[in-house]
Amino acid sequence: MANKTGTYAAENSHRQVVALAEYVEWRRKLRRKSIVFSTPLIEDQTTRQKLEDFLKRTLDIAGASVGLVLLFPLLAAIAVAIKLTSPGPVFFRQQRIGLNGTLFTILKFRTMHMHMCDTSGVLQTVTDDPRVTRIGRFLRKSNFDELPQLINVLIGEMSLVGPRPHVPRMLAAGVPYEEFDRRYMDRHVVRPGITGLAQVNGCRGETNTELSARMRLEYDLIYIQARSIAVDITVLYQTIIREFFRGNGY
Template identity: 45%
Template sequence: MLKRAFDLLVASCALLVFAPLLPIILVWIKLDSPGPVLFCQDRVGLRGRVFSIYKFRTMYAASAAGRGAQITVGTDPRITRAGRFLRRHKLDELPQLINVLKGEMSVVGPRPEVPRYVALYPPEMRELILSVRPGITDLASIAYRDENALLAKADDPEAFYVEFVLPAKLEYCVQYVRTRSVGLDLVILGRTAKALLGL
């Protein structure tokens, strides 16, 4: 109950703070490339339920529709000019505040993955991680904030993600679920803000 109240408070306040910026982002995306402003993708949430996660579209429309790899690497040519800026500053994640208000996500929690990657979770980890709502930010997001650059150095980025990055992220997720509290959420939000500001 306290966690849900925290989510509603933070998400509502964040939407109010960013409200003046949202129309600018909407117009920029529309002017930069043809296609919808929002990108929706199936992710696995609480108790294994699949939901549509919202993001501002950062790729050309054909790519955003689901063609190609489900990870982005370095200077991925599918990403638009506006998309590069939005991704760099994590502004593409702002629509997920709506997911929080709908009860599909929390502000802080394990980042939700696409079904194909969730299928690779060890069973005991999958049960634990999916026992809580997924979040906009978490410990793994902070640790792997330069994930695209890391994957760009790999000969096979997707294989490297599956074999090395994903297992490391799952360890962070398990750590969070086992020690979660509003206090820890505040710490993670603070670390996220510092990471975005380059501090």
């Protein structure tokens, strides 16, 4: 896997080399976290994973509940702003691939003009996308458009942290992801997340190049291998700093 990823990085610019270096560094950090924060008293791997899954779901329910209560004034203000600035519903609903490949309806604040919305999701959002409304640009820049997914988390369709849920037949370098890399369906063995390891490492947005598509999948698979409460807390912290405060969306 490392050789394959290295080939993509070597083909291009300094940015690609940096992406690879960050990927290798995260693998090292996650491996260390898995060792330090594992439960040594529980030797059985299945029992340990069940405990981790229970703790993760507890964190999801608590985090989503507290988030919805504390953020209610902000959510209400955003809803009013959307209704006042463009015709159409407050929420955008779309089918996404969830746990074990099952479909669910994801919730987002609507950021595009109604007549330009692509409910299939195959047409990916690009920088300065003309379909995005004025308030939508702010929401996407701050990533506030993702906040309604706390409801998806609360009802068990999503997690706070995990691979981002994709639309069916999402494209990677111009072909369906499952054709691009046969490991693609392996990312669906856990609940999808509002944020993930790929996102805090800058692998977000378009997947129209082999590098961007490959690196996003690599981070997703590394997260699944090393997932733990410690890793989730680290990703959540970095998401708050990187995504909400610095505004890396578009």
